[in-house]
Amino acid sequence: MSTTPDTHTPEARENLDIYATSAADTADTEGARVFNAAGGDWDQLSDDATALHEERIVVNMGPQHPSTHGVLRLILELDGETVTEARAGIGYLHTGIEKNMEFRTWTQGVTFCTRMDYVAPLFNEAVYCLAVEKLLGITDQIPQRASVIRVLMMELNRISSHLVALATGGMEMGATTVMTVGFRERERVLAIFEMISGLRMNHAFIRPGGVAQDLPPGAIDKVRDAVPAIRKGLGELELLLNENPILKGRTVDVGYLDLTGCMALGITGPILRSTGLPHDLRKSDPYCGYETYDFEVVTRDSCDAYGRLRIRLDEMYESLKIVEQCVDRLQANPGPVMVEDKKIAWPAQLAIGGDGMGNSLDHIREIMGTSMESLIHHFKLVTEGFRVPPGQAYAAVESPKGELGCHAVSEGGTRPFRAHFRDPSFNNLQATAAMCEGGQVADVIVAVASIDPVMGGVDR
Amino acid sequence: MSDEKKPDAKTEAALPGPNAEVEKGDTKAAAEHGATTGDNLPAAPGTVPEPVVVGERRGMFGAADVGDTSGYGGLRTPILFPAAAQRPYGGWFDEIADSLERGLVGGDASFGEAVERVVVDRGELTLHVRREHLPTVARVLRDDPALRFEICTGVSGVHYPGEQGRELHAVYHFLSITHGSRRVRVEVSCPDGDAHIPSIVSIYPAADWHERETWDMFGIEFDGHPSLTRILMPDDWPGHPQRKDYPLGGIPVEYKGATIPPPDQRRSYN
Numbered sequence: 001m002s003t004t005p006d007t008h009t010p011e012a013r014e015n016l017d018i019y020a021t022s023a024a025d026t027a028d029t030e031g032a033r034v035f036n037a038a039g040g041d042w043d044q045l046s047d048d049a050t051a052l053h054e055e056r057i058v059v060n061m062g063p064q065h066p067s068t069h070g071v072l073r074l075i076l077e078l079d080g081e082t083v084t085e086a087r088a089g090i091g092y093l094h095t096g097i098e099k100n101m102e103f104r105t106w107t108q109g110v111t112f113c114t115r116m117d118y119v120a121p122l123f124n125e126a127v128y129c130l131a132v133e134k135l136l137g138i139t140d141q142i143p144q145r146a147s148v149i150r151v152l153m154m155e156l157n158r159i160s161s162h163l164v165a166l167a168t169g170g171m172e173m174g175a176t177t178v179m180t181v182g183f184r185e186r187e188r189v190l191a192i193f194e195m196i197s198g199l200r201m202n203h204a205f206i207r208p209g210g211v212a213q214d215l216p217p218g219a220i221d222k223v224r225d226a227v228p229a230i231r232k233g234l235g236e237l238e239l240l241l242n243e244n245p246i247l248k249g250r251t252v253d254v255g256y257l258d259l260t261g262c263m264a265l266g267i268t269g270p271i272l273r274s275t276g277l278p279h280d281l282r283k284s285d286p287y288c289g290y291e292t293y294d295f296e297v298v299t300r301d302s303c304d305a306y307g308r309l310r311i312r313l314d315e316m317y318e319s320l321k322i323v324e325q326c327v328d329r330l331q332a333n334p335g336p337v338m339v340e341d342k343k344i345a346w347p348a349q350l351a352i353g354g355d356g357m358g359n360s361l362d363h364i365r366e367i368m369g370t371s372m373e374s375l376i377h378h379f380k381l382v383t384e385g386f387r388v389p390p391g392q393a394y395a396a397v398e399s400p401k402g403e404l405g406c407h408a409v410s411e412g413g414t415r416p417f418r419a420h421f422r423d424p425s426f427n428n429l430q431a432t433a434a435m436c437e438g439g440q441v442a443d444v445i446v447a448v449a450s451i452d453p454v455m456g457g458v459d460r
Numbered sequence: 461m462s463d464e465k466k467p468d469a470k471t472e473a474a475l476p477g478p479n480a481e482v483e484k485g486d487t488k489a490a491a492e493h494g495a496t497t498g499d500n501l502p503a504a505p506g507t508v509p510e511p512v513v514v515g516e517r518r519g520m521f522g523a524a525d526v527g528d529t530s531g532y533g534g535l536r537t538p539i540l541f542p543a544a545a546q547r548p549y550g551g552w553f554d555e556i557a558d559s560l561e562r563g564l565v566g567g568d569a570s571f572g573e574a575v576e577r578v579v580v581d582r583g584e585l586t587l588h589v590r591r592e593h594l595p596t597v598a599r600v601l602r603d604d605p606a607l608r609f610e611i612c613t614g615v616s617g618v619h620y621p622g623e624q625g626r627e628l629h630a631v632y633h634f635l636s637i638t639h640g641s642r643r644v645r646v647e648v649s650c651p652d653g654d655a656h657i658p659s660i661v662s663i664y665p666a667a668d669w670h671e672r673e674t675w676d677m678f679g680i681e682f683d684g685h686p687s688l689t690r691i692l693m694p695d696d697w698p699g700h701p702q703r704k705d706y707p708l709g710g711i712p713v714e715y716k717g718a719t720i721p722p723p724d725q726r727r728s729y730n
Contacts, residue, residue, distance in 0.1 A: 091692040096708075099701055103708055103723040134582055266611045266666025277637070285641035384522070384729040390514070390539050393582050394633055394645060396613070407616040407631060411515060411539045413730040414522060418702075420616035422633070422670075427614065430669050459692055 056084070061444070063092040069168065069448060070455035074432070076444065083444060086436040088429050093459040101419045105385030106132055107346050109416055111204040113406075116421060117457030118201055120161040122153045123399040124457075125206035128419065130287055130395035131408040132208040135388050138339055145335040146210035147288045152223070152326035153196070153205065154288075154397075155319040159230065160189040161400035161452075162312040166237065169309070169449035173250050178240060185233035188226045195219055198357070209339035212348045215330065223327050227320055234316055241309065251306035255435040255447030258303050265431050269402025269424055270311045271451065276301035281398035293322050305450035312400075344386050347378055385414035401425050401452055421460060425453035509577075511540035515622030522729035539622070545580040553585045556644060559607050560587075563600035569593045586645040591657045594648050598660045601634055601644070609634035609644060612664035615671055617678035619703045627652040628680050632660070632667070650680065659685040677702035 033052055035045055049057065062073040073089035097116055101109040113128045114121040133139050163186040170178025190200040196219050197205035197212070205212050241247055257267065259275040272279055278297040282290040298314040300307035338345040351360040358364075367375040388410040396405040402424030409418040428451050435447040517539055520532035548554050557578060561571040574593035579586040589597050601609040611634065618629040626649035636642045650657050659682035661668050671682040672691040679700035682688055690697060699706050710722025720726075 091690075091694070094692040096701065099708060100723070103728075137582065263610045264665045266613060266664070268611070279637050281641065284637070285643075390541055391581050392586075392618075392631070392645075394584065394643065396643075403613060403635070405613055405633065407614075407633065409618055412517060415728075415730050418616070418618045420614075420618075420631075422614035422616070426669065426673075427666060430666065 059441075063089070069172075069453055072429070072448070072453060072455055072458075074444060074448070076436075076441065078441060081440050081442075083436050083439055083441060086433050086444065088432040090426075090429065090455070090458050093455045095456075095460065097460045098419055098421065101416050103415065105414050106208055106388060106416060107385060109419060110207055111202075113419070113421065114202050114204050115456065116460050117399070117401070117404075117423060117425065117454045119164050119454045120157050120400050120457075121201055121203055122150075122157040122206060123397055123404050124421070125204065126150055126154055126288070127395050127397045127399075127404050127406040127421075128408070129206050129208050130397065131393050131406040131419075132388065134393035134395055135391060135408055135410050136208070136344065137389070138209065138341065138344070141339050141341070143210055143336045143339065144289075145214070145330065145333060146337045146339075148326050148329050148333075149196075149211050149215065149337060150206055150288050151290065151293070152323060152330070153193070153211075155322045155326070156189050156192060156223075158319045158400045159316045159323075160186045160193075162316050163189075165312055165400070165449070165452040166241075166309065169446075169452070170241075170247075172445050172449050173247070175240075175247070178237065181233060181237055181240065185230055185237075188230055188233075192219070192223055192226055195222055207338070207346050207348070209341070209344045209346070210337045212346070213350060214337045220327055220331055223323065227324060227327075231317070231320055234313065234320075238313055241313070247309075248306060250442075250446055251304065251309060251450070252302070253304050253306075254439065254443045255305040255308075255450045256303050257431055257435050261431065261434050265434065266427050267402065267431055269398070269400070269428065270308045270315070271428060271431070272402070273297065273299045273311050274301075274307035275303050281396055281403060285396070287395070287397060293325050295319075295322050305446050308450045315400075342377065343381070346381065387412060387414055396422075399424055401454070401457075402428060421457075423457040423460065425451070425455075426458045426460075429453050429458060509544035509546070511543040512577075513538045513622075514541050514620050515539040523727065542579050542581040544577040549578065549580045549585065552639075552642060553580055556585060556607065556642070559604055560597070560600055563604040563607065564596065567596050567600070569596055584643070584645060586647055588647050588649070591648045591650055594646070595658050595660055595663060597646065598632075598663045601646075602663055607636065608638040609636045609642075610638065611635040612660070612667050612670075615667055615674045617674040617680060617702060619678055621704045623649075625651045628655050628678055630657050630674055630680055655680045656683050657681070658683050659688075661685050676700065679703065 035048065056077065056079050059076045059078055060073060061076055063071040071092035073092065075087040075089055076083050077085035095115075097112050101112045104112065109132075110125050110128060113124045116124045130139070133142060163182045167179045167182025167186070170176075170182065193203065194200050196215055197203040199205075257265075257271060257275070259277055261267070262272045262275055262277075268279065276299050278299045280297040281287070282295075283297055295318045298311050298318060300311055338348075347359070347363055349360040349363055350357055351362075353361060367378045390410055390412040392407065392409040394405060394407045396403050398404075403422065404424055405422035407418070407420040407422070408416055411417040431451060432448060435451070436444045439447070515538070517537045518533075518535065520530060520535050547557075549557060557571075560575070564571050564574060574589055574597050575587050576590055577588035579588065587597070598612075601607050613633045613635050616631045616633075618631060620627055620629065628651070629647055629649045632646040632648070634644050634646065636644075648657050655678075657680055659667070659671055661671060661682075662684065668686070669691060671685055672688060674680050675682060675685075675688050676690040676692050677700055689695065693701065708722065708724040710724065712722060713720045
């Protein structure tokens with residue numbers, strides 16, 4: 001095959017090697033020496049590179065690299081150890097979630113969007129449901145208890161997401177204990193998720209109109225037991241990290257991005273708060289009743305990776321405070337967890353039957369034995385879904401990584417006409433160049449870890 | 461087409477639309493104003509903006525391909541998007557419009573020229589801006605002290621194949637932290653045959669990747685973008701996947717003897 005493949009004839013297209021480097025890449029690298037590392041051949045590679053007497057090299061770090069947080073591809077131009085140019089290449093995990101959602105009902109959309117930012121799935125669900133509810137005009141009809149459960153789940157999820165950020169960030173710097181402690185504590189949160197929603201991730205628990213089910217018996221006690229345990233684990237992480245000279249050496253003044261940079265690049269979340277600006281949508285544009293909870297917005301003014309790490313740690317304590325308030329409210333106030341309107345409320349009352357978990361036997365008895373209208377209603381709602389009046393809406397929540405937005409458009413059908421997600425990681429990764437250029441290669445890892453990108457959300 | 465600027469625009473048409481409920485600010489006053497002066501009389505034809513037709517719905521139950529035996533198969537209903545709002549918009553929306561109007565004075569376009577329609581729906585303010593004036597409007601939104609929309613939170617493309625001459629829309633959301641998380645949506649449209657919209661990357665660098673994504677997914681060319689290349693799809697990918705004429709794809713799956721067609725070929729009720 002020639003280096004510039006002919007793609008004009010159908011036969012040529014058929015024979016095209018899809019794994020070949022594209023023609024543009026070939027043209028760009030012409031005359032340059034290309035090394036392909038396959039692992040284990042480092043000595044030979046470095047000998048070859050030294051023999052070239054060329055200090056300035058371009059390194060493709062990723063998309064398969066243990067330190068780049070998933071399939072992120074970093075294109076670094078290096079002058080010795082100094083990064084002179086850094087670019088992020090994304091798209092390796094693009095799964096067409098937004099397109100797929102246009103072919104399912106509004107409720108089924110939750111099942112898709114929960115898979116975007118898989119470390120913080122409940123935020124994806126919540127923002128999508130808030131947008132759909134805004135389109136339906138039922139925002140103020142969501143039962144109180146459903147909103148409290150949403151807040152409980154989101155705050156627990158914020159803890160687990162921040163723990164992953166710290167754990168993987170620590171691991172990338174070579175601190176495996178941070179990783180083991182972080183994932184151990186996250187496991188406590190995931191156990192709660194599993195008890196409440198049935199799944200550790202990809203819950204599809206928050207639905208348009210409320211949440212799928214009420215808390216199972218024992219869930220409140222489980223959360224109550226977990227909170228002190230998590231708090232203890234966080235204390236352990238703090239003792240390990242806060243004044244650790246190696247960690248401070250790696251993170252202080254690394255990945256610097258000041259307020260001006262954040263504003264220009266549209267950065268939100270812990271990165272923005274590390275510049276001292278207390279911007280948090282939970283306070284400034286409350287949703288799900290956040291204005292009724294007592295918590296603080298954590299800020300620092302160091303603008304660096306160390307500041308972001310400390311913000312994440314402190315935010316987890318604030319989340320625990322909110323979780324405790326949620327639990328108190330849930331214990332005191334029973335009630336429905338799904339909107340009154342039976343045309344919207346998905347029949348999801350589950351129960352354990354003889355053959356395992358399934359639709360509740362009362363519900364089955366009603367639709368199969370008592371009421372034909374109920375059966376028709378159930379069938380129509382599940383196969384066809386509900387219709388949403390034409391128009392568009394934008395909802396935003398404060399996800400662990402920043403502003404997560406959902407722009408939903410309806411044409412009056414049973415399916416989203418368009419659902420677009422503004423993922424904070426997608427936007428924040430634009431800061432890679434500003435944070436990394438002029439620094440060292442090792443600092444790139446720290447800077448990217450402090451952005452905390454999750455590629456499932458970035459590429460969607 | 462500046463209906464909202466006509467001096468004879470009746471105040472009884474002040475209610476933006478049936479669904480408009482502004483959550484923030486003192487919107488009660490605006491609503492009562494419209495209700496008390498309305499006198500329960502229908503407005504004269506032509507004084508109230510018509511809802512925007514974005515497409516057509518056929519039949520009654522949304523079944524597209526298979527025989528609709530209900531007798532309603534021939535039904536044609538227009539899909540109506542909320543009509544243009546008239547002053548007062550309610551809450552702080554009027555402030556935004558006034559400040560934008562003032563900020564545009566002395567620039568290349570007046571408010572009436574740049575903004576073709578103001579829509580207030582579901583408590584959100586949408587400015588439909590003519591594409592050639594988008595950078596001017598964006599600059600005022602960012603720089604005017606009374607507006608201060610510091611952050612462009614993203615660009616979202618929407619493809620309306622039913623809207624002749626304005627099939628492709630780019631929807632920008634702006635956030636003002638200074639003014640307590642106010643949001644405004646700017647919607648720009650362009651025809652499919654001439655899919656060009658000026659880039660706002662020079663004003664909002666944050667729009668860089670978002671515009672690339674919209675190019676990648678919808679084929680809207682953002683003129684003046686520093687490097688408008690694909691971002692999610694491979695560089696040599698043919699077509700723009702989020703457009704409505706681009707198939708979802710998928711293969712039929714056999715399960716226990718039955719064949720399940722791919723999602724876009726299943727019987728559906730949309």
